[in-house]
Amino acid sequence: xxxxxxxxxxxxxxxxxxxxxxxxxxxxxxxxxxxxxxxxxxxxxxxxxxxxxxxxxxxxxxxxxxxxxxxxxxxxxxxxxxxxxxxxxxxxxxxxxxxxxxxxxxxxxxxxxxxxxxxxxxxxxxxxxxxxxxxxxxxxxxxxxxxxxxxxxxxxxxxxxxxxxxxxxxxxxxxxxxxxxxxxxxxxxxxxxxxxxxxxxxxxxxxxxxxxxxxxxxxxxxxxxxxxxxxxxxxxxxxxxxxxxxxxxxxxxxxxxxxxxxxxxxxxxxxxxxxxx
Amino acid sequence: xxxxxxxxxxxxxxxxxxxxxxxxxxxxxxxxxxxxxxxxxxxxxxxxxxxxxxxxxxxxxxxxxxxxxxxxxxxxxxxxxxxxxxxxxxxxxxxxxxxxxxxxxxxxxxxxxxxxxxxxxxxxxxxxxxxxxxxxxxxxxxxxxxxxxxxxxxxxxxxxxxxxxxxxxxxxxxxxxxxxxxxxxxxxxxxxxxxxxxxxxxxxxxxxxxxxxxxxxxxxxxxxxxxxxxxxxxxxxxxxxxxxxxxxxxxxxxxxxxxxxxxxxxxxxxxxxxxxxxxxxxxxxxxxxxxxxxxxxxxxxxxxxxxxxxxxxxxxxxxxxxxxxxxxxxxxxxxxx
Numbered sequence: 001x002x003x004x005x006x007x008x009x010x011x012x013x014x015x016x017x018x019x020x021x022x023x024x025x026x027x028x029x030x031x032x033x034x035x036x037x038x039x040x041x042x043x044x045x046x047x048x049x050x051x052x053x054x055x056x057x058x059x060x061x062x063x064x065x066x067x068x069x070x071x072x073x074x075x076x077x078x079x080x081x082x083x084x085x086x087x088x089x090x091x092x093x094x095x096x097x098x099x100x101x102x103x104x105x106x107x108x109x110x111x112x113x114x115x116x117x118x119x120x121x122x123x124x125x126x127x128x129x130x131x132x133x134x135x136x137x138x139x140x141x142x143x144x145x146x147x148x149x150x151x152x153x154x155x156x157x158x159x160x161x162x163x164x165x166x167x168x169x170x171x172x173x174x175x176x177x178x179x180x181x182x183x184x185x186x187x188x189x190x191x192x193x194x195x196x197x198x199x200x201x202x203x204x205x206x207x208x209x210x211x212x213x214x215x216x217x218x219x220x221x222x223x224x225x226x227x228x229x230x231x232x233x234x235x236x237x238x239x240x241x242x243x244x245x246x247x248x249x250x251x252x253x254x255x256x257x258x259x260x261x262x263x264x265x266x267x268x269x270x271x272x273x274x275x276x277x
Numbered sequence: 278x279x280x281x282x283x284x285x286x287x288x289x290x291x292x293x294x295x296x297x298x299x300x301x302x303x304x305x306x307x308x309x310x311x312x313x314x315x316x317x318x319x320x321x322x323x324x325x326x327x328x329x330x331x332x333x334x335x336x337x338x339x340x341x342x343x344x345x346x347x348x349x350x351x352x353x354x355x356x357x358x359x360x361x362x363x364x365x366x367x368x369x370x371x372x373x374x375x376x377x378x379x380x381x382x383x384x385x386x387x388x389x390x391x392x393x394x395x396x397x398x399x400x401x402x403x404x405x406x407x408x409x410x411x412x413x414x415x416x417x418x419x420x421x422x423x424x425x426x427x428x429x430x431x432x433x434x435x436x437x438x439x440x441x442x443x444x445x446x447x448x449x450x451x452x453x454x455x456x457x458x459x460x461x462x463x464x465x466x467x468x469x470x471x472x473x474x475x476x477x478x479x480x481x482x483x484x485x486x487x488x489x490x491x492x493x494x495x496x497x498x499x500x501x502x503x504x505x506x507x508x509x510x511x512x513x514x515x516x517x518x519x520x521x522x523x524x525x526x527x528x529x530x531x532x533x534x535x536x537x538x539x540x541x542x543x544x545x546x547x548x549x550x551x552x553x554x555x556x557x558x559x560x561x562x563x564x565x566x567x568x569x570x571x572x573x574x575x576x577x578x579x580x581x582x583x584x585x586x587x588x589x590x591x592x593x594x595x596x597x598x599x600x601x602x603x604x605x606x607x608x609x610x611x612x613x614x
Contacts, residue, residue, distance in 0.1 A: 114291065114292075114295070115295075117288075117292055117295075118292055118295035118296055118299060119299075121292050121295075121296050121587045121590050121591050122296070122545075122583065122586065122587050122590070123545040123546075123548040123549040123552075123586055123590065124545065124546075124549055125549035125552055125553070126548070126549060126552065126567065126582075126583055126586055129552070129567070129568065129571060130303060130571075130579070130583055131303075133307060133571050133579070134303060134306045134307050134308075136308075206418065210420055213420055214420065214422065214553055217420075217422050217553070217556075218552075218553075218556065218568055218572075219572065220571075230420075233420070233422065233423055233426070236426070237426055237557070240426055240429055240430050240434065241430075241434050244426075244427075244430040244434070247423065247426045247427075248427065250423075251420055251423030251424075251426070251427070252423075254420050254423065255415075255418055255419050255420065255423065258418040258419075258420075259414065259415070259418035262414060262417060262418050263414065266414070
């Protein structure tokens, strides 16, 4: 599909547009965070603890009196960064493995894909929890853990795309002309795997943000006082009876970002492959 | 058929060996000496050495692995560092709690998901269709631990309708028969306990059901739309069969294969979701047990649970494959899977 067609298709797809607006909004907030957040996200204010939403604190304050709006704003930087890094960690090895497995067939394919099968035998969040246990709880390790867990998904998608590309005439032609394998993969196969990768990576951003928040919620991700959305939710859990806003707003933020990625990813897929609509 | 099952079976054995190797070596990568952990910080070096020897930790890795596999076959997963009780015993009780929760969630998500998907496909582009698909998108985008907390706030704190946590209220009279509280209370004719545990089950089961429900609804809709455009549906209608009969007997039956695959593939999501849901609702199941064990660095327990989850995932996938084979006669003729 031509690039122009994809862009015009995306412009017409309301879902994709709405998703893009949500993502754009949060990315914008993340970029200008320090200038728009009303308070320092880390400064406690013991007099105003667990205050509900008000004019001075639109999202209320947490158990230490910190402004939740400011913390949610700073949290957007963390969550978007987690998504980007985690997806890159799964995308790059996943794509390489998928290309090799799909192109070289049997001897290379079998060991790679059986390895991926073994990883897929674990529920994703459990494998992520397990990896963080080895690496130790921290923000960086959360990204690594979430990234590793989703490598097989990318490998599978790229592999199946390569399998169908390999049989196509243009690849056969280059091969017949004596093109070197690595050159064929890099110049002829890889560019054609990019569209499905982009779709999956967009949806994967949502999944990565959710999983990282879950790890943060379990206390295995970012450590206090980092304003990570999952960790904030976990803190809010203790005050759910009297101060539900402490948990409500970070969760709403996670939901908005993930919804944006899912809408955009879905819309993108429809544009690239209208038969799935 | 036999060829197919045999091949799937070999694949299963291979995956299980791979999983056990991976878990074994990952646990060896975790910093800290298990013997030291077992005895605590202030144990004498002699005691630590003695325990190391007893656990076989002084032997080579291949030897340790073989011992570990041998013990697994005997159902011996080691002893929990926290409680001193064999891990397999602790896991069994909690497994039943997880079964109760996930079966309830699976029922809710399949019933509502398939219903919404079928109605959406019949009334394509109607208000119901848009509403259901927006709900489905919301469902997969929501952190379920957040949803759980918000449901607790609404139904337990604000409305006071449903309990916040646990399987049944403290002080309720409970005798174990099968370990499934709902079933046991019915068998004993203990209706107060039955109602009480049912009330406890509603919120966690619904929370856990959201994501699978959304995925099943979307898949049912697209699969039904695909089937409804087929010639045999038009034929069935032309024969004069009633609309509802065509939908239920001809369309849904054929649309069911992809739905089933999706249910099977998302079983992992259900297990993963159980980890979060059980934590939120203090449900005494395996998901919460594995997180608690990990936070307490109780590695024998962690190892047992992770291995167990992986085995269940692999088995569920095998069952789905076999059902697939059974439901799609074309696969049987080819003899390939």
